Amino acid sequence: xxxxxxNGPSSFALRGRSYGAEPPAEPVRARRPRRAPWLAxxxxxxxxxxxxxxxxxxxxxxxxxxxxxxxxxxxxAKAGEAKRPWPWADTHPVARLTVPSRGIELYVLAGTSGxxxxxxxxxxxxxxxxxxxxxxxxxxxxxxxxxxxxxxxEDEEILVEDALGRVARYRVRExxxxxxxxxxxxxxxxxxxxxxxxxxxxxxxxxxxDERFVVIxxxxxx
Amino acid sequence: xxxxSGGKGIAAAAALAxxxxxxxxxxxxxxxxxxxxxxxxxxxxxxxxxxxxxxxAKTGTLLxxxxxxxxxxxxxxxTEVTIHVTGIVARTRVSQTFHNPGAEFVEGVYVFPLPxxxxxxRLWLRIGERVIEGQVKEKEAARRAYAAAKREGxxxxxVEQQRPNLFTNAVANIGPGEFVRVQIEYQQTLTLDNGxxxxxxxxxxxxRYEPAAGSEGDASLHPAQEPGAVPGFRKTGGVxxxxxxAVLHPDYAPAGCGxxxxxxxxxxxxxxVPLAKAASSYHDAWIEQESATRTVLYLQREQEEADxxxxxxxxxxxxxxxxxxxFTETIGGTDYTLLMVMPPQPTAAEKAAxxxxxRETVFVIDTSGSMQGTSIRQAKESLLRGLAxxxxxxxxxxxxxxxxxxxxxxxxxxxxxxxxxxxxxxxSRLRADGGTxxxxxxxxxxxxxxxxxxxxxxxxxxxxAVGNEDQLFRLIASRLGATRxxxxxxxxxxNSHFMAKAAQFGRGTFTYIGDLREVEEKxxxxxxxxxxxxxxxxxxxxxxxxxxxxxxxxxxxLYLGEPIVVAAAHSPHPGTIVVSGLRxxxxxxxxLTPSPSGEPTGVGALWARAKIAVLMDELRLGAxxxxxxxxxxxxxxxxxLVSRYTSLVAVDVTPTAPGxxxxxxxxxxxAPLAAAAGELPQTDTAFTLQLLLGLLALAAAGxxxxxxxxxPAGGAQAPAxxxxxxx
Numbered sequence: 001x002x003x004x005x006x007n008g009p010s011s012f013a014l015r016g017r018s019y020g021a022e023p024p025a026e027p028v029r030a031r032r033p034r035r036a037p038w039l040a041x042x043x044x045x046x047x048x049x050x051x052x053x054x055x056x057x058x059x060x061x062x063x064x065x066x067x068x069x070x071x072x073x074x075x076x077a078k079a080g081e082a083k084r085p086w087p088w089a090d091t092h093p094v095a096r097l098t099v100p101s102r103g104i105e106l107y108v109l110a111g112t113s114g115x116x117x118x119x120x121x122x123x124x125x126x127x128x129x130x131x132x133x134x135x136x137x138x139x140x141x142x143x144x145x146x147x148x149x150x151x152x153x154e155d156e157e158i159l160v161e162d163a164l165g166r167v168a169r170y171r172v173r174e175x176x177x178x179x180x181x182x183x184x185x186x187x188x189x190x191x192x193x194x195x196x197x198x199x200x201x202x203x204x205x206x207x208x209x210d211e212r213f214v215v216i217x218x219x220x221x222x
Numbered sequence: 223x224x225x226x227s228g229g230k231g232i233a234a235a236a237a238l239a240x241x242x243x244x245x246x247x248x249x250x251x252x253x254x255x256x257x258x259x260x261x262x263x264x265x266x267x268x269x270x271x272x273x274x275x276x277x278x279a280k281t282g283t284l285l286x287x288x289x290x291x292x293x294x295x296x297x298x299x300x301t302e303v304t305i306h307v308t309g310i311v312a313r314t315r316v317s318q319t320f321h322n323p324g325a326e327f328v329e330g331v332y333v334f335p336l337p338x339x340x341x342x343x344r345l346w347l348r349i350g351e352r353v354i355e356g357q358v359k360e361k362e363a364a365r366r367a368y369a370a371a372k373r374e375g376x377x378x379x380x381v382e383q384q385r386p387n388l389f390t391n392a393v394a395n396i397g398p399g400e401f402v403r404v405q406i407e408y409q410q411t412l413t414l415d416n417g418x419x420x421x422x423x424x425x426x427x428x429x430r431y432e433p434a435a436g437s438e439g440d441a442s443l444h445p446a447q448e449p450g451a452v453p454g455f456r457k458t459g460g461v462x463x464x465x466x467x468a469v470l471h472p473d474y475a476p477a478g479c480g481x482x483x484x485x486x487x488x489x490x491x492x493x494x495v496p497l498a499k500a501a502s503s504y505h506d507a508w509i510e511q512e513s514a515t516r517t518v519l520y521l522q523r524e525q526e527e528a529d530x531x532x533x534x535x536x537x538x539x540x541x542x543x544x545x546x547x548x549f550t551e552t553i554g555g556t557d558y559t560l561l562m563v564m565p566p567q568p569t570a571a572e573k574a575a576x577x578x579x580x581r582e583t584v585f586v587i588d589t590s591g592s593m594q595g596t597s598i599r600q601a602k603e604s605l606l607r608g609l610a611x612x613x614x615x616x617x618x619x620x621x622x623x624x625x626x627x628x629x630x631x632x633x634x635x636x637x638x639x640x641x642x643x644x645x646x647x648x649x650s651r652l653r654a655d656g657g658t659x660x661x662x663x664x665x666x667x668x669x670x671x672x673x674x675x676x677x678x679x680x681x682x683x684x685x686x687a688v689g690n691e692d693q694l695f696r697l698i699a700s701r702l703g704a705t706r707x708x709x710x711x712x713x714x715x716x717n718s719h720f721m722a723k724a725a726q727f728g729r730g731t732f733t734y735i736g737d738l739r740e741v742e743e744k745x746x747x748x749x750x751x752x753x754x755x756x757x758x759x760x761x762x763x764x765x766x767x768x769x770x771x772x773x774x775x776x777x778x779x780l781y782l783g784e785p786i787v788v789a790a791a792h793s794p795h796p797g798t799i800v801v802s803g804l805r806x807x808x809x810x811x812x813x814l815t816p817s818p819s820g821e822p823t824g825v826g827a828l829w830a831r832a833k834i835a836v837l838m839d840e841l842r843l844g845a846x847x848x849x850x851x852x853x854x855x856x857x858x859x860x861x862x863l864v865s866r867y868t869s870l871v872a873v874d875v876t877p878t879a880p881g882x883x884x885x886x887x888x889x890x891x892x893a894p895l896a897a898a899a900g901e902l903p904q905t906d907t908a909f910t911l912q913l914l915l916g917l918l919a920l921a922a923a924g925x926x927x928x929x930x931x932x933x934p935a936g937g938a939q940a941p942a943x944x945x946x947x948x949x
Contacts, residue, residue, distance in 0.1 A: 038930030045923035052916030059909045110687070112903040122903070125687075132691050133841065139902070143909040164690065180902050187385055190838050190866045191847065199906035205914060207906040221847065 059118070063144035066119030070107040077163050091116040094123050095130035096161040097138065104148055108160075112139050121145050127186055127195075131160045131168035133219075135189035139197040142213070146198035149175070149215050158194060158217050170194045170217035180210050192219035299332050301485040303423060303532075308492050309547055310412050310562050310787065312421055313824055314340075319403045322396040327879040329372065331392045335424035337410050338387040341824075341831035342864040344407035347379045347393075347872035356381070356872035358862045360855055364869035368394065375879035379404045381870040386838075387424070389864070395879035406870075409824040409831070414564065414785040418499075423487060423532040487532055488520040500536035507534075548799065550816040551825040553861075557794045558826040559816060561762065563786045563801055579758065579804075580615040582634050582676040583608070584667045587649070588684035590624040590658040593712070598654040600738050601683045601712045605649055607745040608681055612637035617676060620645055623663035624656035634673070660688050661697055668701040668728075677779075678705040679752060680728070685712050686720040694720075698727040706730040706779065708752060710745075726839075729778045756780040757803035757810065762788065765797030773832035789829040830861035838866070 066085065073085040074093045084092050095108040108130060112122035121140035128134030140146035158170040170193070177200050178185065185195055193216060200213035302317040320330045336342065345356025356379065359367060364380060371378035372394035379402075380392045396402050413420045491497065497517055500509050509519045519534065549560040585605050593601060605620070612618055617634040618641075621627060630648055635641050667680045686709075688694065698707060707728020709721040712735055725732040733748045735741055757780035764770045772790040780786055780803070802811035834854050841850045851867055858868040 038926055041926045042923045045919045049916045049919035052912045052919060056909050056912040056916055059907050129691055139905050141905050141907050143907055197902055205911050207908050209906060212902050
């Protein structure tokens with residue numbers, strides 16, 4: 001009985017040695033051991049791919065799923081109670097931003113911490129409330145929620161609904177690229193306007209760019 | 223047996239060598255394929271990037287380069303600032319000399335900050351010996367005039383207001399090697415606080431760190447409030463011809479190459495009385511007392527780098543009784559008067575002698591969920607500090623609000639020790655939770671009631687996390703009555719804009735507390751100020767009793783160290799103006815007789831600027847822009863002012879350039895002192911990178927699998943085949 005386990009590997013070794021001398025009798029069985037290194041490399045690369053793609057998918061999944069969770073808390077917020085989208089959330093929805101021409105619907109969260117930006121566009125604290133007079137600034141990631149800014153052109157309409165259900169209409173005035181230090185964009189404005197900010201260039205491979213893409217829209221009379 | 227085992231060992235070693243060789247080749251080929259793919263992908267991505275630039279330009283995006291610019295050599299601007307101070311009014315002339323070092327006609331666009339209350343009313347374009355005076359036109363008309371001149375090859379200058387404190391100056395058709403000088407003049411009222419006059423001329427282009435002296439709190443916490451030009455702010459407004467591909471992004475000059483756009487500043491102070499003190503806060507300056515009443519100051523280095531704001535502080539030798547000053551100007555049958563009442567700086571003995579009015583103080587504390595943590599602790603601490611300042615003559619109440627409003631008592635009660643103890647216990651039990659329904663609390667505190675004999679104050683402590691700002695402003699404005707609203711901003715990032723405006727509508731002040739350690743100092747300063755209202759119920763009686771349009775429309779109370787400045791327009795009527803009020807409990811009044819000096823004082827422009835500011839506030843309060851705009855345009859055109867809807871434009875008569883398309887470029891701005899003072903949020907993820915890496919790994923795996931497939935079954939020729947597979 002013990003001959004079998006010994007025989008297995010020894011016959012493998014023998015075949016291996018006879019490999020150079022004469023053509024193998026059974027090609028199929030002979031190739032099997034050759035596959036192993038390739039398989040290892042493939043598995044390694046697949047694992048790497050899974051890891052990276054998983055990370056990328058996770059970014060998109062968070063962005064998408066969170067918006068769904070926020071949608072329900074938004075309904076509650078409109079009913080009068082400021083509800084957190086999930087129990088441990090450190091933010092809450094403050095507005096609903098839609099671009100009818102592009103079928104975009106986004107729930108804007110309060111604050112712009114890196115954590116909340118993963119879930120939705122953030123309203124910059126201290127700037128005018130979305131839909132209110134003055135300069136209301138909303139920022140979001142260039143590769144998730146605000147990816148559409150890239151193709152948004154002048155005169156397109158953006159709608160912003162606040163927690164009281166009031167809808168403000170904005171029309172895109174211009175888009176500009178600025179340095180990240182241009183904090184003047186956050187300043188109060190004389191007339192009601194919406195400032196949407198995301199990172200630029202949109203195609204940059206690495207995160208942490210120094211420029212920002214800015215879309216400025218003027219509120220239309222109700 | 224031994225022979226067999228030895229053969230086995232050799233066989234195993236050979237197999238292992240084979241295995242290792244194959245593994246190595248697989249990995250190498252996999253990596254090679256990966257690198258190749260990466261290079262291809264990178265190349266494609268770069269091409270895509272390069273292609274995206276013209277697309278962006280099409281939608282009006284500026285193209286910029288941080289290093290050596292791809293545009294024509296940027297024109298340079300030298301700025302000379304001359305400030306003439308008369309009393310509380312300063313008239314400033316800013317001369318910007320544009321120089322084109324290039325070989326082609328260019329358009330220079332210069333973004334520059336001015337003080338927030340600057341009334342810009344004059345523009346001159348100087349070409350050699352000729353001077354062309356600018357005209358105020360509606361913004362669109364001015365742009366058309368400028369665009370037409372630019373097309374026709376004429377020199378032209380256009381001054382536009384981008385924000386109340388940010389302007390652009392565009393100069394068309396600056397010839398090769400040519401100098402074009404543009405002069406702008408503006409008028410402003412000075413700020414007076416605690417006996418010190420402060421004059422600021424903004425120079426720096428980004429928010430920067432400020433020395434603690436003279437500023438409150440950490441400047442980096444609210445950098446956006448500091449005046450400074452924006453790098454890269456551009457406003458085309460769909461006008462086709464204005465900086466068509468103008469780059470309003472000033473590329474920063476490399477550090478250490480000196481002033482790019484140097485600024486020289488000279489100030490003349492004609493104060494009427496000798497100054498007790500005069501100093502430049504951040505720059506070295508020469509200060510000379512020319513005569514008893516005239517002080518001259520200029521910057522020590524003629525060409526000062528524009529990396530810090532220029533600030534001049536001076537104080538006259540002041541007395542204890544409220545002082546008043548009056549300036550008038552007659553324009554087109556209307557008299558414009560600027561009235562200033564300076565509060566006295568009471569001595570300790572006087573302070574004790576003046577019995578301050580008893581107070582009725584309502585503390586409103588925000589206990590909504592957003593206040594959780596240190597914010598609520600700060601707010602409670604501030605409230606307890608406030609309670610400690612009350613005396614037995616005062617009355618008080620405390621109101622907490624979150625989703626609902628809960629007052630401590632239905633009405634204010636005397637600040638007796640049992641009442642105070644009860645209130646302290648109540649306050650210490652408060653917890654932060656729930657929503658932020660501010661309107662209810664404001665309505666409760668501002669009930670329009672006035673308790674006779676009491677000075678009614680509402681101290682409002684919140685982080686201002688509200689969405690219905692405008693509605694709240696309207697509520698404050700309509701229900702204020704005789705009450706004063708003082709806002710106290712709590713937390714690391716309170717909504718300063720809301721609270722500053724709320725205090726303005728509530729005729730009070732805004733105090734920002736960013737740290738638990740600041741509570742003591744800031745609250746003490748606030749209560750010291752509002753404990754001593756120097757003058758209450760201020761009223762102004764004009765000579766003929768006709769209605770007079772004044773700004774501010776309601777004269778606020780005089781608190782310690784604050785002046786009252788009122789601009790008025792009225793029909794010409796010589797006579798005395800009587801300013802009266804209650805000092806403590808005693809009536810006080812002063813009669814002022816304007817002495818028309820004949821020369822224009824610029825008071826009319828100040829009045830108009832104040833009126834425009836009020837109109838713009840109304841717009842914020844929800845007024846219809848279709849009503850506000852014509853009103854602003856009318857005032858601005860009458861008084862020759864640059865506003866949001868009006869611009870100054872000067873056009874040369876004779877063409878000097880070939881016309882047509884000219885290159886436009888933005889003037890470089892000095893590098894800020896601390897570049898990272900303020901940043902817009904970072905809004906990118908590793909998504910693209912991860913996606914690319916993932917796909918690369920996947921592709922590499924595919925390549926390896928493919929290569930593996932072509933590996934022959936075995937035999938001598940296997941290595942050769944493998945090599946082919948790799949290729």
